[in-house]
Amino acid sequence: MTKVTKVMVTAASEEQRAAWLGRTLPEVERVRPGLWSIPVPIPINPLRYVLVYALEISGGVAIIDAGWNTDEAYEALEAGLRTAGYEVTDVKAVLVTHIHPDHYGLAGRIREVSGAWIGLHPADARLLHDRYDESAIDALADRERKLLLRCGVPPLTAQELAGASMFLRQLVTMAAPDRLIEDGDRLDLPGWDVRAIWTPGHSPGHLCFVEPERRLLFSGDHVLAKITPIVAVHPQSSANPLADYLDSLRAVGKLDVDEVLPAHEFRFLELADRVDYVIGHHEERLTEVERVLAESGGSTCWELATRLTWSRPWETIPPFMQRSANNETLAHLVWLEARGLVSRVPGEPDIWHPAGRA
Known part of the structure; x- marks a missing residue:
């Protein structure tokens, strides 16, 4: 395996890139006619914010991802939608790329306010109860502890690490999806030709969304401009998540799009080059x-x-x-x-x- 050369992608928004590098919150941006990028802050996390995308549809908006369930995040999303000319009550759909708290956490609260439908891939929907239901949290932590012991983590450290992320469940409003989104599904979003692509790896049910007419890819955490997503074996992962990730990464790299709209950092060009770099990174690892x-x-x-x-x-x-x-x-x-x-x-x-x- 050869040494991979770092690829510097071109930012589609210099303002977003400057905000990322300057460790500030970017502004709400009108990306295209009828399409908005809304940064929603996430606490105690070096990623700092998730980029929620609002697509104008008949009678309101559909959003891709939602943010963590905190008052600060909700108020930022509310203010961003108002900049675009909408209220939270105008949200008709929440398309969730995956069930990590910074993407899924606010979905239930938004549905309570607006009546929007929530869409998830079935593979992630199956994980919700064990991950976020109060009655199942201890069992999931124990499964993680046992995995860590098999990895050779000292018992006391394994006990500590197994519960290290349990506090995150308070940043999620538990919400079963109203619709299950399968690979290849065309979403019913008037004025848009949005199609789902199943991209497992970072989570078993991770979804990207492509808009072929506008040549856009909403990539969630699957492909980011500068960092690589965590791909790990854990109690809720598939048996071989890295194989899943690399396969789905190669599939996405073949898409003919002009711009990638990720959930973090900043929008960028050169999808295929970025995919090649990430694959090379894992080969080196x-x-x-x-x-x-x-x-x-x-x-x-x-x-x-x-x-x-x-x-x-x-x-x-x-x-x-x-x-x-x-x-x-x-x-x-x-x-x-x-x-x-x-x-x-x-x-x-x-x-x-x-x-x-x-």
Whole structure:
């Protein structure tokens, strides 16, 4: 696998790019006639905001994603819609790219106010109860704890990390979808030709939306301008989420669009170039995982994660992000295992080896 060269995509909005780099909230923007970009702040998160897209339709608007369920987020969305000439009561549909809190959290509150329908892919809809229902939270945390133990995380640390994200459920209004959106579905949005593309990986039911006539891709978290989304093995992931992600990334990279409208950072051009870079990034990571594992001769996933290259020294990474790093490392190991390049000896913990050395 060759060294991948960093690709600098062209920002479709210099104002958005400047806001991202300056760590400020971008302005509400009219992207096209009848299409608005509304930044909605998200708390305690380096991403800082989610970009909600409002599409003008007969009698109101449809929005893609919603934001976290906080008063600050709701008020920002409300103000953004007013800039576009609408109220929250004018929202007719909420198309959710995936069920992470910064995308799905406000959907239920918006429906309560406006009567809008909520759309999700079935694979994510199936996860809602275990993830956000109060009665199921402890069971999900215990499944995460057991996974971490198999990865070699020390028991007390595993207990701490398993519950590290449970507080996020308060930022979600639990809301079952009114419509299940399948791959290839054409959404009933008058004046728009919006079609769903199932892009699993970051979540099992992640959706992108393409508008072929306007040559636009609403990419959610699937493809972003500067960072790569977390693709991890966890209790609610598919068996091989990295394989799912790379397959769906290649499919999206073939789309003939002029502009990508992601949920974070800023709008950009050069979709195919960005996709090639992200695929190359994961290829380099897979190579590093193989190399470090070979140097160790055999390792737990947790031990391996501590030896990989991250954006900062391992000991300075917050616990919640250490969990993500471990589970991302596991996703790369599972991908390599499926291709016979590494093997594991099951146990508590599992021990991973280069192929043929177990």
